[in-house]
Amino acid sequence: MIRISNIKLNPMQNEKSLEKKICKLLNVKPHEIISWEIYRKSIDARRSDSIFVVYAVNVTVKDERKVMKGKKNRDIQVAGRKSYDFECAYSGDKRPVIVGAGPAGLFCALLLCRNGARPLIIERGKKVEDRIKDIDRFWNEGKLDAESNVQFGEGGAGTFSDGKLNTLVKDRGNRGRKVLEEMVKAGAPEEIMYDSKPHVGTDRLRQVVVNIRKEIEEAGGEFFFSEKVTDLEFEDGVVKAVTTDKGRYESEAVVLAVGHSARDTFEMLKDKLELIQKPFSIGVRVEHLQKDIDMSQYGVDREEYNLPAADYKLVHHCDGGRHVYTFCMCPGGVVAGSSSEEGGVVTNGMSYYARDLENANSAVLVGITPDDFGSDDPLAGMYLQRELEEKAFKAGGEDYSAPVQLFGDFKNNVVSRAFGSILPTYKPGTKFVNLREILPEYVADSLIEGIDAFGSKIGCFNSDDAILTGVETRSSSPVRMVRDDNMEGSIKGVFPIGEGAGYAGGIMSSAMDGIKAAEKILEMLQKFK
Structure with a gap:
């Protein structure tokens, strides 16, 4: 695959112009190109008299060696295709419990399901469809539902935001690209894969969240909405169960993806987990x-x-x-x-x-x-x-x-x-x-x-x-739940993740943290098996 960088077009030019530019730069005819795709797109508006849309593209040609022969342009290079690579199929009967259905919890659940684990997801708020009604009532009538609002409910606080998908987190494992791919699969616009400042928007993000939930359910995951965790049970430093206002769930792996506004949960955890100021x-x-x-x-x-x-x-x-x-x-x-x-x-x-x-x-x-x-x-x-x-x-x-x-x-x-x-x-x-x-x-x-x-x-x-x-006041969590290199907190088997745990700052970094935790949990479950 050939990557061509720094292709500048006038904002009024379309992708047909981009294809012509690719042919010119590679000195090939259109029929010699098997396929091409936009890899990155940004806007250079540093000068108002010369605004450009700047592209990087990936191109597959019929004879790459011939096309690249003699090319000394730094903006034209042979490149590999990056992809997320993790597989740890689990076939046992132990079921992780995930507390919170924001980006961290949802993507942790998604990866667990893809690899055979069937998590239980406990969310204190409601499904997106019902949550929207409660939020609209608050905005229009000033009637607050303390368990179903912009902070609490399926999709987390990010569902009612701009839906930005940029992150400063290093992505050596290509987890960020995996998140974007899954979101496109769930209905997000395809340009988030290459836009330098990707966003989904709250209106489209809501449907993405619903589609991810449906896939998790089809793969064996179970959601428990309008159910709040009230206690975390452990013995000899090892987690045993999660108690809610409606039941009790035993598990060897408990994921705390509670979000940065779960203040009553922080208070419950204060004497159980090691928490520090942030x-x-x-x-x-x-x-x-x-x-x-x-x-x-x-x-x-x-x-x-x-x-x-x-x-x-x-x-x-x-x-x-x-x-x-x-x-x-x-x-x-x-x-x-x-x-x-x-x-x-x-x-x-x-x-x-x-x-x-x-x-x-x-x-x-x-x-x-x-x-x-x-x-x-x-x-x-x-x-x-x-x-x-x-x-x-x-x-x-x-x-x-x-x-x-x-x-x-x-x-x-x-x-x-x-x-x-x-x-x-x-x-x-x-x-x-x-x-x-x-x-x-x-x-x-x-x-x-x-x-x-x-x-x-x-x-x-x-x-x-x-x-x-x-x-x-809620740009990030004021608390950090201390965790080790295995992503476990001071209680063995408890995995604090995402914004609420103090390890993420937005949709993307939270989702990536959720994927990383799922990898650790799957490895742990395989050892139990």
Whole structure:
């Protein structure tokens, strides 16, 4: 196979133009090409007068040796095809128990099923189909179901997000590619296999989750929805069973894929597993008009040039030593009410696949460390999150309306009186407050410095009428469940994985962690057999 990199096309050119370019670069006729596929696609918009779509392609030709003879172009190389390779067929009767049906739990279950194990998956929330109804009721009526919301339920918190599939995790075992392949098989758009910034969108991700569940069930896995784990039983440091509010399940392998918001589960585990404090971030959601972000990033009318809604990723290191950064940027999306506890307001971002709504939003976060928690308690970070969420709830009027403030007023320490050109998208509603009365002083000061710094890169970013919505506290887990090289926690046979365990940060890294855990569990089951 031949890989051609750095092929630049005008955004208005289609894939037929790409095929012509391949023939020209390889000096072959179309009939000499057996097949070709896009390997990577990105946009180079560093100069508005020369925007390109940049491709890397894999090409199979009839006579590779002849085509490559004399080629000295670094962008044309013979390449191998990467694939995930793991097989450990199990035919015994021991059944792992997986707690949580987010990306980590689902992909762990999927791989276990593919290799003969038939896991039991316990999920405190509901199926996606029922979960959607509960979330819509919260957004439209302010009625929160503490067990079925943006944080809890099939698919995890990522199901109601932008559905980003990029990750910074090293992927030597090609687990990331395996995740993308399975998602395409389950209905995700094929371009996630090659887009440099792949996303699914919450609307399409919901169906992907349903299809993965169906395959797991067809392969012998069993789901128990609306069932919450209440205890973890062990003896002599070895796990024995999981107890729920509806039953008891014995197992030699228990996977804890509980997500970063399972606070009651963290409290239950506190005296059983070794838990330690973990750095995380807190801040707000910022909203701008998507057309302003597009113009700043591209310098041209993106629709005229057939370009996608523009995004950004920004970092600033403050003079005081803290860092401020944007997280989970949602082009053409909304700020989503993401509460999971009575009496707390939580924000997150969400986009549909088309990313075609009026506003752009992103979390703007300030990194904090255990030194900021004020306690040595392993759950001190979690309690800090809860404190800020409760303050936001009270400030918003105690009806799950979110506290908001225009950036100019935030800087001037005054309550806003009216919105400017940007209108908020958060549901159930918003209320003007002074966010400085909710956020710690070091967070507020860092946000001002960071947002002003971002304005030097994206002109509209620090505009006076940019909307700040509080609070964003759930970007990652405030707790880490300590595990060894075999991925087992301080109790033998317990496998803490994903975001809740403190080992992942998004859909992709969580799913990859789930696959890795499944490999370890299958090896363990084979030894039992």
